[in-house]
Amino acid sequence: MVAVPDLLLFAGASLLMVLTPGPNMIYLISRSICQGRQAGVISLFGVVAGFLVHMLAAALGLSALFLAVPFAYELLKWAGALYLLWLAWQAVKPGARSPFEPRQLAADPVPKLFLMGFLTNLLNPKVAVFYLSIFPQFVSPEHGSVFGQSVTLGLTQIAVSFSVNLLIALSAAGMASWFARKPLWLAAQRYLMGCVLGALALRLALEPRRSV
Template sequence: MLSKTGREICKVVSFGTFIAFLFVSLGMVCSPGPNMIYLISRTISQGRRAGVISLLGVILGFVIYMIATMLGLSALFITVPFVYESVKWVGAVYLLWLAWNAVKPGATSILKPDTLSIEPPKKLFLMGLMTNLLNPKIAILYVSLLPQFVDPARGSVLLQSAALGLTQIVVSFTINLLIVLVASRVAVWFGTRPTWLRVQRWLMASVLTGLAASLAFDRR
């Protein structure tokens, strides 16, 4: 049964569109990337409270992207193809760089506790915000995918964009909060199993490489 929020959203967008976008949002947040890496590393190093504060910064980044999309940022990609192509290839190269850093000689898993400097709440929030704003996967997928689910025939494009954006933000917050809450326990489990740490590194590298390839060969 849909929650009250879900029912309200379905008044703006169709039920089919809502479910489809829900799964797309779930796929986006579950794929390893800079946001996940930062939240896990920060939580393991400084604790859950630091992870939650960092997550709030990440969520503000999503809100900024949602507002930018509502204001027509995706239209810029359509009218100026060079901008879209530039961002797309920069994003693909960045994801490949992350994949290489996961498996290069001497690399460590994001689930292996590392020493990070202890930061105050304000800096944690800003670091979470900047990690998301500078995340090419989110920048490209968010502003290019969301408009594809908007149907002008159903009425206000602004309201539809807001409803879909809210859906993505709720999904991202829920999944990332779960990641923050279990990060320490998962790290302890992996810490006693070095073979699984290596498997996790190669699995993450494979996913990031796949995302880079998909992004590089994507057509607008």
């Protein structure tokens, strides 16, 4: 079993990850604003399904495989860094729009909402890198089943992410309305997002390969 202090520390790391603007947050906010809270919540369940895939991959040892093969890890790391830089540019480029800025999107049926939430998270490099770099630090063979520890950590991360993202999906419309009345704050939010994403990309690019 994972020690309680380690589990609390891992939960804190999970909270920081979910609060960092990324593909999941942008998609959930956009869908909730354009199609309502129900659409946002359905999309969130798709996101959770994506987390389950990441968790099972880590629990079955795929993370260890990537970490053991320098080329595979380096490829994922640099692809993730470049993707985060692209997201940062999308946030600050001339004419860019904040995820909290209301926009018109076509309404999607329930199956597509779930599928898009699932794919957005499944292909999210931030989540993949989190599982690759953070999981090995909290899993120890001395504490019992590695698979059991991985599942415990994964379920903790999913619970934290679901709680925060549910609040985002339910309050996205209200936040968008608030930002619409304060355009300076809307612009500041975009640049803050760009800076955070850029810093994450730099940190990821400079991160040394970890050993398991």
